[in-house]
Amino acid sequence: MLERLKSLLFPADALARELTVRSAFALAAKITAIGVSFGFNVIVARYLGAEGAGAFFLATAVAMIASTIGRLGLDNTVIRFVSGAVAADDGGRAHGAYVACIALSFTASLVFAAALAMMSGWVAATVFGESMPAEVLAAMAWAIVPYSVLTIAAEALKGLRRVVESLLVTGLLVPVVAGVLIFVMAPTRGVQGAVDAYVCGTALSCVIALGLWWVRARQLGGGPRRADVRGLMESAMPLLAVAILRLIPAWAPLLLVGTWVSTADAGLYSVAHRTALLTSMVLVAVNAVVASRFAAAHRRSEFGELERLALHSVRITTLAAAPVLAVFLVAPAAVLAIFGPEFRAGWPMLAIMALGQFVNVATGSVGNLLSMTGHERVLRNNVLVSSFLCLATCIALIPHYGAAGAAAATALTVATQNLLSVRSVWRHLGIRTLPQFFYGRAGSAAPPRSH
Numbered sequence: 001m002l003e004r005l006k007s008l009l010f011p012a013d014a015l016a017r018e019l020t021v022r023s024a025f026a027l028a029a030k031i032t033a034i035g036v037s038f039g040f041n042v043i044v045a046r047y048l049g050a051e052g053a054g055a056f057f058l059a060t061a062v063a064m065i066a067s068t069i070g071r072l073g074l075d076n077t078v079i080r081f082v083s084g085a086v087a088a089d090d091g092g093r094a095h096g097a098y099v100a101c102i103a104l105s106f107t108a109s110l111v112f113a114a115a116l117a118m119m120s121g122w123v124a125a126t127v128f129g130e131s132m133p134a135e136v137l138a139a140m141a142w143a144i145v146p147y148s149v150l151t152i153a154a155e156a157l158k159g160l161r162r163v164v165e166s167l168l169v170t171g172l173l174v175p176v177v178a179g180v181l182i183f184v185m186a187p188t189r190g191v192q193g194a195v196d197a198y199v200c201g202t203a204l205s206c207v208i209a210l211g212l213w214w215v216r217a218r219q220l221g222g223g224p225r226r227a228d229v230r231g232l233m234e235s236a237m238p239l240l241a242v243a244i245l246r247l248i249p250a251w252a253p254l255l256l257v258g259t260w261v262s263t264a265d266a267g268l269y270s271v272a273h274r275t276a277l278l279t280s281m282v283l284v285a286v287n288a289v290v291a292s293r294f295a296a297a298h299r300r301s302e303f304g305e306l307e308r309l310a311l312h313s314v315r316i317t318t319l320a321a322a323p324v325l326a327v328f329l330v331a332p333a334a335v336l337a338i339f340g341p342e343f344r345a346g347w348p349m350l351a352i353m354a355l356g357q358f359v360n361v362a363t364g365s366v367g368n369l370l371s372m373t374g375h376e377r378v379l380r381n382n383v384l385v386s387s388f389l390c391l392a393t394c395i396a397l398i399p400h401y402g403a404a405g406a407a408a409a410t411a412l413t414v415a416t417q418n419l420l421s422v423r424s425v426w427r428h429l430g431i432r433t434l435p436q437f438f439y440g441r442a443g444s445a446a447p448p449r450s451h
Contacts, residue, residue: 028164033171034281040175040182041274044194045267045339047186054267055132055191058258059140060198061251062123066116066141067148068247070109073240074101075155076371077232080295082159087296091220093227098156098213100227102149109148116141128258139195146199146206153209160216169209177201238376245380248387249413253406256394261402268346269403271339273410276353279328282320283361286313287368294365294372306373307431314364314433321361328354349407356411359418364433366421378424386417 045053078101085094116123120137150169157166178194178201185193254273258266290309297306328335332347332354370379390413397405425431 031281033167033175034278036172036179037175038275038278040179041271042339043179043182043186045271045343047182048191048194049340050264050267050342051262052191052194052267054258054263054265054270055136056194056198057254057270058128058132058263058266059136059191059195061254062116062137063140063143063147065247065251066112067109067144067151068243069240070112070144070148071105071151071240071243072108072233073236073238073243074105074232075151075243076239077101077236078152078156079159080235080372081232082156083161083293083295084299086160086220087299091217092225094159094220095217096225096227097232098152098217100229100232101152101156104229104232105148105152106145109145113141113144116144127255128263132258132263133191136191136195139192139199143199143202146202150202150206150209153206153213156213157209157216160220162212162216165212165216169205169212173205173208174198174201177204235376238380239371242371242376242380242383245383245387249390249410249417252390253394253398253410256398257403257406260398265403268343269349269406271343272336272346272349272403272407273353275335276328276350276357279321279324279354279357280317280361281324283317283365286317287365290365290368294368298373303429306369306429310364310369310425310431310433314362317361317364321358325354325358346403348404352404352407352411353414356414359415362434363418363422366418366425366433369425369429369431370421373429375424375428378428379421382417382420382424385420386413389413389416 044056048056078098081097081101082094085091085097117138120141121134124132124134124137154166154170157163157169178197181197181200182194185197187193189196254266254270257269290313293309294306297303297309329351332350333344336343336346336350367379370376370382390409393409393412394406397409399405401408422434425433
């Protein structure tokens, strides 16, 4: 047992050893960012209570939906194009792809931000009723553009293998700035003050992300070359479809709870969901490391390297996530009590969604494997199936079981999407990330490698 653990932490294979070291640094950065984000959620919950936190998180959900669509799927595409250009020692092409992705995302996000600001009164009254002030939605619209731009810049940094910097920009700066400002704004202005604090944190993070790219891009050499916008969009469009479909399991349960049940129940669900995501924090860190390496290995047709990366990442993520899952299953109410006594009632939701996230972790970086190796449409189809499943289970469960039904729908969707992608990775790349029995007899002979 000890020898097995030693081989996982200190592998003899140079590639696996580098992945372990880089993942450790990325995980340290991610743990720091998640700790700060968790602290921010605690501050929001304790200052605003379940109902106020529900209004804040519902407004955030609307803004994140708009930002996701406004990025046009380019946040994943920019990693692929930047890392591919760097692998080919073509700094001008890498910088050109980055500039084009920023410009396209900025323009589209600005349109969505303006639309939300103008229609905030209608959205608040029609979707959420009196529990959601229109001015809260209008203020949150200001976060859409900077969040879209900082996400593109952060993903481009991953393409340069600046993973720690990327994770700190996206996960640390926003909650740090917003959390500090909430102490000043929330006591007197409530939800509106929390929203203003969040917008300020997003704007500052955007400026820093742009500055980091500018500093790192200078090391590539050469000025930006005209980007192949058509090629970028051909890669991005399937990924945009995937991103839109992923909005359904990511946000539909919360929005439906806020619409059909109550804002307070939306607050309980949101806190439980955000806490359950801690189970998969190691997967986020590993994905940040391996995404650009998947793309580069596939570009060079080094499928042995691709397989070693995939399998070693599964071992790392499963080993690291198991203790977190155990805590969430044994003492979920105690964990949620950190947010305040009224949040203890969400303990069944935390346990259910933590199980779903563990399936996500135990299956490995299968989504990244598909998107970074030219199988975006396969990933889109898998997400399509799981998204329809999410809607169906939400409609069936939430009216009868409230927020607990939403938690069950979320867990089932996460598990289904990842298991479908596991089969797709085997079918298209010949890589197994689960034990043999999952694949059945058809898994006895590997299919041809994709080129």
